[in-house]
Amino acid sequence: MTEHEVSRNERFDAYLVGKRSNRVFVVDRDRCKGCRICVSVCPYQALEMSREKTQRGYFFPIENGNCTACKQCLYACPDFVLSVHKLEEVTVGGETA
Amino acid sequence: MEIDFSKLGHNLEDKLTSKMLPHIWCSGCSLGTNLQSLVRGAVMTGMDMDKEMVMISGIGCTGRASGYVEFDGFHTTHGRAIPFASGVKTGNPNLEVIVFSGDGDLFSIGGNHFIHAARRKLDMTIICTNNSVYGLTGGQASPTTFEYSTTTTTIDHNLRPFNLVDLALGAGADFVARYTSAHFKILPRIIKQAIETDGVAFIDLISGCPAIYGKRNGYPTADYMVKNFLEASVEIEVKEDGSHLLSENTRVEFDRTKGYTKIPIGVFRRQHR
Ligand code: SF4
Numbered sequence: 001m002t003e004h005e006v007s008r009n010e011r012f013d014a015y016l017v018g019k020r021s022n023r024v025f026v027v028d029r030d031r032c033k034g035c036r037i038c039v040s041v042c043p044y045q046a047l048e049m050s051r052e053k054t055q056r057g058y059f060f061p062i063e064n065g066n067c068t069a070c071k072q073c074l075y076a077c078p079d080f081v082l083s084v085h086k087l088e089e090v091t092v093g094g095e096t097a
Numbered sequence: 098m099e100i101d102f103s104k105l106g107h108n109l110e111d112k113l114t115s116k117m118l119p120h121i122w123c124s125g126c127s128l129g130t131n132l133q134s135l136v137r138g139a140v141m142t143g144m145d146m147d148k149e150m151v152m153i154s155g156i157g158c159t160g161r162a163s164g165y166v167e168f169d170g171f172h173t174t175h176g177r178a179i180p181f182a183s184g185v186k187t188g189n190p191n192l193e194v195i196v197f198s199g200d201g202d203l204f205s206i207g208g209n210h211f212i213h214a215a216r217r218k219l220d221m222t223i224i225c226t227n228n229s230v231y232g233l234t235g236g237q238a239s240p241t242t243f244e245y246s247t248t249t250t251t252i253d254h255n256l257r258p259f260n261l262v263d264l265a266l267g268a269g270a271d272f273v274a275r276y277t278s279a280h281f282k283i284l285p286r287i288i289k290q291a292i293e294t295d296g297v298a299f300i301d302l303i304s305g306c307p308a309i310y311g312k313r314n315g316y317p318t319a320d321y322m323v324k325n326f327l328e329a330s331v332e333i334e335v336k337e338d339g340s341h342l343l344s345e346n347t348r349v350e351f352d353r354t355k356g357y358t359k360i361p362i363g364v365f366r367r368q369h370r
């Protein structure tokens with residue numbers, strides 16, 4: 001497992017985050033409208049905006065390795081883009097890392 | 098470790114009408130954050146959103162909200178969210194009725210209904226997304242548009258706006274609070290208290306319309322708006338003589354060049370019949 005692990009599919013970016021790397025920070029890219037609220041509320045400066053755009057033409061947030069899974073950004077996001085899951089709840093077969 | 102992408106939906110996905118998302122609201126609009134705070138508050142009460150709660154919205158950008166969540170809901174005609182809600186509550190008193198609408202809908206065409214709802218004390222929660230403008234129709238002045246601000250119907254001067262907290266206190270609402278959409282940390286708890294209040298609970302939820310009002314009136318971007326809300330907010334100090342409830346101490350102040358300058362926040366009244 002690399003230090004900053006990311007999984008992607010056509011809809012989601014999923015980052016392995018948290019002090020014990022047991023949380024998954026998820027960006028549901030095509031719901032994002034690029035407003036940057038998440039970037040500005042994150043207390044750990046863990047988000048940056050992408051350089052490429054989504055299908056709908058917006059920039060979206062990228063996690064840079066500092067995320068602690070504190071959930072501030074997902075409460076602030078107006079578009080239900082961001083979420084934090086427990087790793088064991090979202091892995092195939094439900095096994096822990 | 099392999100991620101199962103089918104499990105990555107939003108933490109509240111089962112409370113949302115997923116097929117309706119992304120919603121129609123503009124980039125950075127406070128409405129989405131407010132809606133999420135409402136859903137989090139409703140979840141906190143432990144009630145069954147689908148069976149025990151009803152969400153009623155009026156016309157305007159906010160009116161769309163009832164279609165995005167799994168509450169039973171109704172999108173009423175302009176200004177008539179409260180009369181419809183009164184009917185629902187009278188017909189089935191076991192339901193928790195939540196009215197979620199904007200300042201234009203609730204306090205202009207629906208203003209009369211608000212004061213009478215507060216007088217009648219039917220058990221309902223009224224949450225006003227107060228962004229000081231008619232967003233959906235292109236930015237006309239609303240009853241809470243500030244005195245010196247630019248809208249499509251006020252070039253530089255407008256009449257004095259309603260102070261919604263003052264209005265609700267005066268009309269006799271049982272629970273009166275004001276927060277901003279940037280108080281998403283505490284809001285679910287306040288919304289839970291409002292829902293649990295027996296009687297009329299009112300929350301003046303100061304919100305932003307960056308796309309139409311903000312760009313003309315000092316908060317052009319959503320991230321600036323969120324910082325502006327937090328910086329301008331002042332928690333009220335409860336005074337024994339009640340002077341914290343005087344109109345001049347609950348008034349929201351605004352400057353056309355830099356956005357909000359003072360937002361008194363907190364719970365102004367908490368009483369049970
Ligand atoms: S707050 Fe939400 S909609 Fe705005 S940029 Fe961040 S993820 Fe996108």
Ligand code: SF4
Nearest residue numbers: 042067068070071073
């Ligand atoms: S969960 Fe917390 S630390 Fe992680 S990106 Fe969001 S605000 Fe930043």
Ligand code: SF4
Nearest residue numbers: 122123126158232306
């Ligand atoms: S017009 Fe204003 S209130 Fe309406 S969705 Fe856009 S930003 Fe929000």
